[in-house]
Amino acid sequence: MKENNISQVLHGNDIYGSGLSRHSPDAIWRSFTKSSTRSIVVLVFSVLLIVGAFACTHLLDPIIILGNFGSKAAATTQLYDTFPRRPNKPQKKVEIPINCAAYNLTGTCPSDYPTPFQPDDDPNRPSTTPTCPDYFRWIHEDLRPWARSGITKDMVERARQTANFKLVILNGKAYLETFEKAFQTRDVFTLWGILQLLRRYPGKLPDLELMFDCVDWPVVQSEQYSGSNASGPPPLFRYCGNDATLDIVFPDWSFWGWAEVNIKPWEIVVGELKEGNKRIGWMNREPYAYWKGNPTVAETRQDLMKCDVTQGQEWNARLYAQDWGRESQEGYKHSDLANQCTHRYKIYIEGSAWSVSEKYILACDSVTLMVTPHFYDFFTRGLIPLYHYWPIKEYDKCRSIKYAVDWGNSHQQKAQAIGKAASDFIQEELKMDYVYDYMFHLLNSYAKLFRYKPTKSEAAKELCVEAMVCKAEGNEQKFMMESMVDSPANTNPCTMPPPYDPPSLHANLRRKETTIQQVDFWDKQGP
Template identity: 25%
Template sequence: MMKTPWKVVLTVGVGVFLLSSCPSLSASEQQRDVDADKCLIWGPGLIARVVLPVRYFFIQAVDSDNQNLTDSVGDKAFSVNLYNSQTGAGVRAWIQVLDRHDGSYIVRYRLYESTKDMKVSIMYNSKHVAQSPYSLNGMVYHEKCYCPAKDITKWLKTMNCPKTYSQIEEDLSPFTTVDTDAVANSAINRFNKAGMHSLCQYRIIDNKIYRKTYGQHVGFKMFMDNILLSITRKVTLPNMEFFTNLGDWPLEKRKISESPIPLFSWCGSNDTRDIVMPTYDVTESTLEMLGRTTLDLFAVQANTGPKWEEKTQKAFWRGRDSREERLQLTVMARKHPDLIDAALTHMFFFPKNEEKYGKLVKSVSFFDFFKYKYQVNIDGTVAAYRLPYLLAGDSLVLKQESSYYEFFYRDLVPDVHYVPFKRDLSNLLDKLKWAKDHDDEAKEIAKNGQEFVRQNLQPSSIFCYHVILFQKFAKLQKSAPQSADGFELVPQPDGHDAYCDCTRRKKKRKEEL
């Protein structure tokens, strides 16, 4: 199983201590007498050494009887302020408090520049919450600062990363050693076909990133560039060489007996042996929180629509015609409008037929999906990358059985985190009817799926997964690359406006994360 990255903790000074969770009140017993002293605050955004594009932490509202509140206490109940501990001057940052409408809150902030010796003040009704103000001593780096930690093992511990992930172990198991020259020859000879495949060959040498592209459509290299640049600003990666598949479909179909080569892809399948990474979608939304993107896993948690009991009791789906079963779903919806609201927004792959599939409709805000109690997840060209966002809401996800998977699917449990239905949709109506007839069980599964995302797909998890994968893969190489001849340097962004001072403060005592 994937490890919970940040459990409920109370921070005092630089020490971090685990707390057991408090018993929760049912909705009928809900009280709103928030006790600021007893509220819980935890998360990586309260630790200076944890550098993320957007730092974040969590608040759990607790009442005077030490009971967790399970309903919102107001979207503006908690105020957060960042300031310099020496001068009291405010720190330039975009701060956002997200109400998850269940008594808990996400606080996230993006620094506009690096700062030093910062305090985080959390207030409720003009009173400090828990151990507020929290001290982040030493440098608190801006995302653009190139100040990598030298020791990758210590960095992983600081980030509270797990020792490994089961998907990584499975993906790397066919490779006892990796001959990078042999891999390069095979990858280029087999997959360097214009119009069919697109690859990017990366070399990381002295923590600098170099690449060479193959194929016609290589624009998606920007996504791999971005996460590599962000990681290498935070930690020193080992010298290594690998190939990234820039297309949707996983490529390596050789059996173990046929000597498959390691190819990094965003999607895996049961009949291929590609090494799976977090998708470009969830990775880019992690990097661009409070930036270019408006849809991310934290934003979804604050926009889950009406309460469960008030949601429209239909299954909802919108999307393009990238798989035949999507067309079948729209036909099913036209026959059963009382159960399903499904429509196509674009058609690129199949002939239009309004009489059969209905008229194309306008795209709707993803947040509006959660007005509906049930969400249908059907593959597109490969796995539908919307699944983590659907799970993050509080609707029940019904997922098509599929040979495709993302990096976290291995830890999802059918009928615990989602309700599965057959690939040909033959039992989808039966599953929907079951959900309607078993409302309490359906609600519990929806909550389990939401909790899975909250615990396992935080921004820190995306960084942990990448770094652990790179670290383990690098150890398999027969030899590490030393030369970047013929490769293009991927430059780090100019961080002069971030005011980076890469002197790291020595710890005076051990921190437990």
């Protein structure tokens, strides 16, 4: 049987057990019947009273002066400092304040921002630095075009041609030079995210310059930089890439919020999606494939709409065109992502290039039906077909979707496992801690390739949190406040995995290709 060729995903159940031995106070007291024993008890209680009085006397001072601290955290700090610290005591949280009053008055960023900070390297504390998820290995591949030549000033300046902005980091501070305003607030929240990285790991990033293009599709064609006489490619950062380009992929703006469509910062949304998954179990969901989005941005999406049940043919798909203008007027009542995990299957299809929607779809516990993608973002190269998603043929979408849904409804445990593996990946390997660590390792590795000392131009202006949040309004300011890093991380970034060696990289890509070909074969054979 064809279905036996699909690797089964096994999930173990965590079993938690606890026991508590209870004894009656009366039974304990009845054991003290002899007068000699009573004497001992009296003596013990007397000692305890003396010790208690002594302890209260020494605790009294810090408690009395709480009013002088002005905050609960400060009082706790004073209390901790009164006694010897335990080896594994959590490190004191160091908050990074913002001061809009001072910024609005002077228009200048704080002179002492950001404050260098080092985690508490207590040798008695167990190491909490994990190894980064496997998709971090693609950082090595994205920077490979400059591994031998390094990055020169000329290369960076040639990336200016399509860039929206140039960002310079010097001594832990950011300086911005804007060339062209990006669509909506893509550039705003991308820059905001980088500022949060500097707050999370202050003083840890080396000096660097980078050019960033906020348009969807990659533009640095690899064929233009091949051959012995070719010049080095310009290092251009953006949100996605493909196999024919050399653009450096970077986490997209929506991780800190998408103000125009009311999508909250990722840390909030991923929690809401986790709760949304609990409302309707997979078995109780609609046994169809669901998609909702803007079909006008790409021909492939317009073609997808032909698979809707309203076309007179049952292709097991329920498709809805999203009118963002109407949604905005109605207060986004019908676009809450956490309320869209109601079908057993959800379709991911690209727009003009990669789509922001991918991570939200994968997080739904539903089986992601992924129409053949041509682009990748920073984490999707870590996804495995038939384990994290079911591949759908681009040029035979309707029949391919119908086959996938029919197969899943006939093999419910296996289908459910695919959906669970994807949502587990999103919850565990794409949490904001790892998003920041990916940014850190990418920029740190990028900076090591520089063959010159980065500098800022006269046109560049210092950029800080105050410069952005103090003048923001509405959702823009709300999402900034919700996604703000208010203190440095208590741990170092995760440990980078090594790069692929050529044979293992080839084997990895070949396995994915073979799996997709196998699904294509089953699809052609029919149910």
